[in-house]
Amino acid sequence: MLKKILVLILLAVLASVGTSVAAAPKPGGTLIFGRGGDSVGLDPAYETDGNSFMICDNVFEALVEYKDESTDVEPLLAESWSISPDSLTYTFKLRKGVKFHDGTPFNADAVVFSLGRQMKERKIKFFGKGWEIPSQERPPEYWVSMEMDKTVDSIEAADEHTVVFKLKRVEAPFIANLGMDFADIISPAAFMKNPKEFVRNPVGTGPFKFIKWVKDDQLLLEKFKEYWNKKGGPYLDKVVFRAIPENSVRFLELKTGNIHICQFPNPADIDLAKKDQKMKLISQAGMNIGYLGFNHMKEPWKSNAKLRKALAAAINRKAIVDNIYQGQGQLAKNCIPPTMWGYNDAVPMIDYGVDKAKALLAEAGFPDGKDLPEITLWSMPVARPYNPEGLKVGVAMVSDLAKIGIKARVVSFEWGTYLKRQREQPPDMDLFQLGWTGDNGDPDNFLAVLFDGMADPAIRTQWHNQQYHDLMTQGKQTIDQAKRGEIYKNAQKLMYDEMPVIPIAHSTQTWPLLKKVQDFKLHPTASIRLRNVWLEK
Amino acid sequence: MGAYILRRALILIPTLLGVSVIIFFMLHITPGDPAELLLGERATKEALHDLREHLGLNKPLYVQYGMFLKRMVTLDLGETIWTRQKVWIEIKQRFPATIELSIAALIISCTLGMILGIISATKQYSIFDYLSMLGALAGVSMPIFWLGLVFMLIFAVNLGWLPISGRLSVGVDLEVITNFYILDAVLTKNGEAFRDALWHLIMPAFTLSTIPTAIVARMTRSSMLEVLRQDYIKTAKAKGLSQFQVIFKHALRNALIPVVTTIGLQFGVLLGGAILTETIFAWPGVGKWMYDAVMQRDYMVIQNGTLFIAGLFVAINLVVDVLYAVINPRISVK
Numbered sequence: 001m002l003k004k005i006l007v008l009i010l011l012a013v014l015a016s017v018g019t020s021v022a023a024a025p026k027p028g029g030t031l032i033f034g035r036g037g038d039s040v041g042l043d044p045a046y047e048t049d050g051n052s053f054m055i056c057d058n059v060f061e062a063l064v065e066y067k068d069e070s071t072d073v074e075p076l077l078a079e080s081w082s083i084s085p086d087s088l089t090y091t092f093k094l095r096k097g098v099k100f101h102d103g104t105p106f107n108a109d110a111v112v113f114s115l116g117r118q119m120k121e122r123k124i125k126f127f128g129k130g131w132e133i134p135s136q137e138r139p140p141e142y143w144v145s146m147e148m149d150k151t152v153d154s155i156e157a158a159d160e161h162t163v164v165f166k167l168k169r170v171e172a173p174f175i176a177n178l179g180m181d182f183a184d185i186i187s188p189a190a191f192m193k194n195p196k197e198f199v200r201n202p203v204g205t206g207p208f209k210f211i212k213w214v215k216d217d218q219l220l221l222e223k224f225k226e227y228w229n230k231k232g233g234p235y236l237d238k239v240v241f242r243a244i245p246e247n248s249v250r251f252l253e254l255k256t257g258n259i260h261i262c263q264f265p266n267p268a269d270i271d272l273a274k275k276d277q278k279m280k281l282i283s284q285a286g287m288n289i290g291y292l293g294f295n296h297m298k299e300p301w302k303s304n305a306k307l308r309k310a311l312a313a314a315i316n317r318k319a320i321v322d323n324i325y326q327g328q329g330q331l332a333k334n335c336i337p338p339t340m341w342g343y344n345d346a347v348p349m350i351d352y353g354v355d356k357a358k359a360l361l362a363e364a365g366f367p368d369g370k371d372l373p374e375i376t377l378w379s380m381p382v383a384r385p386y387n388p389e390g391l392k393v394g395v396a397m398v399s400d401l402a403k404i405g406i407k408a409r410v411v412s413f414e415w416g417t418y419l420k421r422q423r424e425q426p427p428d429m430d431l432f433q434l435g436w437t438g439d440n441g442d443p444d445n446f447l448a449v450l451f452d453g454m455a456d457p458a459i460r461t462q463w464h465n466q467q468y469h470d471l472m473t474q475g476k477q478t479i480d481q482a483k484r485g486e487i488y489k490n491a492q493k494l495m496y497d498e499m500p501v502i503p504i505a506h507s508t509q510t511w512p513l514l515k516k517v518q519d520f521k522l523h524p525t526a527s528i529r530l531r532n533v534w535l536e537k
Numbered sequence: 538m539g540a541y542i543l544r545r546a547l548i549l550i551p552t553l554l555g556v557s558v559i560i561f562f563m564l565h566i567t568p569g570d571p572a573e574l575l576l577g578e579r580a581t582k583e584a585l586h587d588l589r590e591h592l593g594l595n596k597p598l599y600v601q602y603g604m605f606l607k608r609m610v611t612l613d614l615g616e617t618i619w620t621r622q623k624v625w626i627e628i629k630q631r632f633p634a635t636i637e638l639s640i641a642a643l644i645i646s647c648t649l650g651m652i653l654g655i656i657s658a659t660k661q662y663s664i665f666d667y668l669s670m671l672g673a674l675a676g677v678s679m680p681i682f683w684l685g686l687v688f689m690l691i692f693a694v695n696l697g698w699l700p701i702s703g704r705l706s707v708g709v710d711l712e713v714i715t716n717f718y719i720l721d722a723v724l725t726k727n728g729e730a731f732r733d734a735l736w737h738l739i740m741p742a743f744t745l746s747t748i749p750t751a752i753v754a755r756m757t758r759s760s761m762l763e764v765l766r767q768d769y770i771k772t773a774k775a776k777g778l779s780q781f782q783v784i785f786k787h788a789l790r791n792a793l794i795p796v797v798t799t800i801g802l803q804f805g806v807l808l809g810g811a812i813l814t815e816t817i818f819a820w821p822g823v824g825k826w827m828y829d830a831v832m833q834r835d836y837m838v839i840q841n842g843t844l845f846i847a848g849l850f851v852a853i854n855l856v857v858d859v860l861y862a863v864i865n866p867r868i869s870v871k
Contacts, residue, residue, distance in 0.1 A: 037829075041619075139588055141576060
């Protein structure tokens with residue numbers, strides 16, 4: 001008996017050793033990716049949604065990319081780059097021997113073409129013959145919203161493998177911006193063949209090439225055999241993206257093995273997946289923030305920081321994260337996610353406490369909420385990555401505020417109206433929920449874009465604080481990342497002291513997938529990279 | 538007959554004009570606009586302005602309506618706002634899927650509904666009658682959404698007989714000609730694709746057919762009962778005709794008139810019900826497409842898609858009216 005047990009133990013140990021040694025990737029197979037919706041279009045310059053970008057992530061590549069598990073930038077189609085002493089000229093040396101899926105070579109002219117076509121006033125120069133780029137089909141949304149026209153002055157090809165960007169202003173996040181999808185390099189030849197149809201026939205240099213698209217049903221990619229990087233993948237022969245709108249149906253498809261990965265499951269299905277022998281779960285803290293903002297165009301919120309802090313102490317944020325985010329979230333203390341460089345971990349967590357909140361409220365000049373009329377709390381009508389159920393969050397907050405004597409009511413509008421009216425900061429808005437999903441992994445993309453109201457009247461939080469504004473300007477104009485990190489840490493400390501918004505949570509994504517899918521990772525930017533994914537037989 | 542059809546076809550013009558006014562102004566009164574939704578949280582004032590300018594949303598409403606009318610007259614359905622594709626191409630890709638599903642559901646509901654109705658009427662107050670009418674009541678009141686999931690759990694997950702969702706399995710190749718997959722499989726003599734497409738069609742078609750089946754069954758039953766009480770039926774029976782001949786030759790034809798009207802109207806209901814069925818079964822049809830367009834305020838899709846469906850609806854009603862005359866020569870079309 002003892003012998004038998006020993007043998008069993010030995011076998012178990014051997015088995016565990018066997019699995020812990022990373023298996024070598026096996027090429028071949030078709031991966032079926034189940035997603036909640038179809039792509040809108042496949043021209044990276046004009047898309048705005050995740051379902052479109054996840055295809056672009058695998059068909060196209062940009063000059064730089066974010067590392068596998070963070071948003072630190074590393075070279076991709078550019079081998080290296082140098083920045084002039086005045087930080088206004090960026091020179092990129094490009095990788096040689098890279099081909100587009102249509103067989104045409106990748107070179108400096110392709111870079112000038114891909115990015116130059118997005119400029120409002122095209123100051124571009126090709127090295128070779130170049131192309132007469134047709135006028136823009138519509139404004140390239142990301143290029144415009146990342147204010148690239150205000151940053152980039154000209155793009156020139158110095159020789160076949162060198163591109164020079166001249167900037168109008170010092171812009172530290174510039175390199176990080178070039179890792180975003182809109183900055184992907186497309187095949188000029190394929191685009192010029194039929195500019196109107198490129199959106200449905202994308203050609204890039206990525207590890208997979210586009211084959212076929214049946215709208216609202218299936219989109220097929222195939223391994224690009226001449227992919228330039230011989231280290232690593234692509235391993236999969238084919239990838240099929242299937243649009244299955246219903247969350248529970250998508251999960252059933254996974255359960256029966258018809259798909260390999262199930263995007264955005266219902267929270268209840270995550271528990272089922274845990275118990276399923278054939279499935280595993282993968283999690284990633286999202287690069288996002290959900291917050292509660294104050295109307296800074298209106299008193300008493302505008303100039304009473306104590307009052308803002310009283311509200312922060314009154315709201316039981318932990319209960320909201322536990323119950324409404326259903327564990328798929330992380331309580332926030334800063335307005336940038338903890339995975340991002342420049343995150344200030346020394347900022348204390350906002351304490352929840354009714355007594356403390358009441359004391360602060362009295363100090364603020366409103367003991368027991370007296371003299372404070374009924375306030376409105378705008379709550380989001382739709383689920384967003386950073387806030388799964390705005391209305392429920394709103395109701396929870398209203399009841400928390402009632403405990404310290406503040407009367408509040410939930411107000412909501414249809415989503416488009418909500419976004420539009422919120423930007424106007426109307427007097428009938430006191431508090432509002434909103435949030436953000438990061439674009440380029442740069443703290444500037446959260447802290448300046450969301451909270452520096454002095455920079456632009458269209459910033460959603462019209463908080464006007466000179467010290468904060470100076471910090472943001474400094475951050476943009478400092479190139480050294482370590483120094484920038486310090487600047488943003490100070491900004492987070494200032495936000496804790498002034499409480500211009502109440503940070504609520506960073507949400508986490510958890511997806512079930514079949515165990516035989518290997519080396520699939522979720523990226524903080526939510527991009528889907530299948531290059532190194534392979535299937536166990 | 539020819540003049541009648543022409544006159545009915547001409548009525549299409551004021552009908553579509555009416556639809557265009559209602560849909561256009563309702564859409565533009567509804568809060569929210571596509572630019573705001575397209576850009577979401579990150580919309581800068583500049584980006585919003587540029588996009589609205591590009592889409593023509595900054596123009597006065599009457600100018601926008603004028604543009605819409607102009608496109609309508611020239612039979613140009615325009616380009617969608619989100620996918621930047623010609624609307625008619627999007628319709629062409631999706632409409633066959635919806636029609637295929639609706640026709641399958643209609644065939645199921647006509648056959649099943651009429652059989653149930655006829656048997657219930659001839660065996661009134663029998664246990665079969667009670668059961669089938671109870672089933673009909675359940676069919677009308679069952680939420681499609683729930684029913685679809687239950688079907689999936691039973692027939693796909695537990696029994697493994699049918700695929701869960703989609704129109705064609707991954708890896709099955711089919712050369713698409715008409716976008717009616719069953720038809721395309723027949724045309725290209727592709728046995729594998731035919732079987733696969735048919736298998737995919739069964740569950741969504743049954744789910745979609747529950748309500749019309751129930752309605753057709755009840756309609757057939759009551760209409761049959763009424764006809765069976767007529768004197769000429771008694772005469773037929775007295776003449777010694779067989780039960781079969783009485784029912785199918787004498788009663789059914791007359792009983793069918795109200796049923797055909799119902800079926801014609803049900804086709805419209807099917808197109809509406811297809812939104813839910815298409816969503817659950819990941820069926821790439823026009824219903825889901827229109828629903829998404831409403832959520833995204835894709836004005837071009839909503840306006841032109843609605844016009845297209847309204848036109849089709851009127852056309853189907855015309856066909857039904859002509860069918861009356863064929864079934865019952867006493868109704869003459871003038």
